[in-house]
Amino acid sequence: MPVNLLEMPYLVSVMVVTELDYQEIFLFSLCSRRSLSLVKKARIQVPKLAFRYDKCDRQEEFVIGVKTNMHEWSYVTSVKHVPELDWEGVMNVKAELEYESIIKSWHKKDGSFRHQIERTDKPMTVQKEYQDYINSIFHYSGSYKLILSMKCKGQLPNITNVEYIEIEDGTIDEQRNGTIDAQFLSNLLTTYPDPHTLSVDVDIVGELPKDSLFFQVQNVAVGSLCGPEYIHNFLGRHLRLDSVTVTDQGIIQFLEKWISNKAYHNLETLVIFVDHPLIINADLIRQTIECEEYNSEEPEKRPEHFVIDAPFDYLMPIERYSLRKDNVVEIKRATDGKRAFLRIYPTYLQFIVPQKLP
Template sequence: MPSLIGEMVVTELDYQEIFLLSLCSRRSWSLVKKARITVPKLTFHSEKCDTFVIGVKTNMMRWSYVTSVKHVPKLNLGGVADVKPGIDYKATIVSWYEDDPDYDEEDPGSDEEDPGHGPSFRHRIECADEPMTIQKETQDHINSIFHYSGPYELYLSTKCKGQLPNIKNVEDIEIEHDTVDTEFLTSVLTKYPDTQSLSVVSNIIGGLPEDSPFFQVQNVYVASQCGPEYFQNFVGRNMFLEGVTVTEQDLIQLLQKWISDEAYHNLETLSIIVEHPLLINADLIRQAIEFEEYDPNEPEKRPKNFVMDAPFISNCAKEEYRLRSEDFVEIKRIADGKRAFLYCDPTQLDFLVPKV
């Protein structure tokens, strides 16, 4: 009975409290594991050179703090704790109380997932051991206490040079800083070859070769000035580009290659926002392809809606397009009759391919 009560108490704790409880003793670690707390998804934030943060992704736009670990040259011996059983390194645990949390790595006591929602306790682990080893041991421990074997979301900054984080099972990556060069992008995608979603909220410097692993990623979001080669070489499923320098002929060629089944075999959604002040001639694009306009007298010929639910981490929430509208024209692939729906105005093109 006492064990059952203890497990019930664990289920009432938040993720940070569960993590700290697991460090107290072997008995508390065992209690946490027996409570079988599970999480939907874990995130690893490496946006400061000496600190990483792990959180629980609770929905598309929000995450909850679990812990942060800072590498220091030397420990404050007065506060050293032998952090066991799950993490086999000596560390100091620093804690504080935030009245108005607003997460920033300069102040790990803050929390972007719950800004302005009352007081918040925060902690940070400080250690002097080799950073790559610490990252792996911390990930292994958190996976263990939350019974987690799923993929991680990784948030990176280009401020830090040197080794990329030593974590496994990375499928979703967001890179956010002023600029990122293509060499760094290649290094990231080589280090984490199972990447399924990539979000770059930075200005990309340099060109991407046609054989770049960037084009193999299934879901890509880029908020940077770029050219037509970004979608011309793409072989994935979902792409969202902001600030594209493009011509009508580039877009016509895109559509013709899909219609003829020459390329874009796996494409589900492509959204292109052109670079200001560039404008495109939507009529010219439509005149170059065969299409069918919407017939309000036969609405059932089209799906009612198209839901774009591409996993671009935090940059694109789920969006629903109303296809039974004159704004969209229907085009078909010659080889198999597969349908797609096209929206085009002077500043934007949306190309949607329903799965059925």
């Protein structure tokens, strides 16, 4: 027999609400002003909110979720922008948010429940409304992750306080169809100023100017083919390139600039994979750059491990690197003695600059 949650004692009602999942909490908050008030009084808080801008049935869709860890999130709601509402067999919700909408629901193959809200309003208006509403029911004032699918064209989502941006291709095959250029990146980083992390998994067309805001982002990961200028122009802390066309001389130039303190003052990690068929000549680089081999009889001179804390959810999870190995050489900066560690494989290079050393 159904029980009216709003007729239960207050403390019991609050306890029940706190046991709901995030999607259920959101839907319950839409039922009435009393249910919305109860949700707010329960003071449910979330660790991190994320937004995904994608396409569903050829219509733009705005998905909101709660990040529960580096790679997973819990679904809260999604809003699809449609040309007109189809009222057959669905319910209308008009509570705290003053608009007409349709909520459709279904069960996925794994048995989990899903819903989707359909709206005809302008996407820019809807997106900000839902950000504000989600903030209010979860008492959230933190920053956001934004995932952009290149299946969507037109204006960027109208949300604020974006700290992490992930750009994905949006196709399910191995052949990338989405591309971006310098103008898109400029618009993106102007719309969402000062993000601390940018992860790009689409092809970047054309050259980026040296003063591009792209190179000023603190943490950058690029999954598509790129040139050596991505290394040479970078001003941030963490850089990961999954397919870069850089020569041995380009790597030597990078290392010499770091050693002389002419560039890369903020750099903590550089992780690169060279594009096929390029091969890194580790012996040439070691002979050219002054470095110190690992001495197994004095392991305490180095930290045992280094953990990269760059929050690349898709391209690079948190990684733990061992520094006490024969294939890791130590490099010192000439001006202040700052230490860095270099590991080179034929197609892979790690350059690590620990900020605190024993």
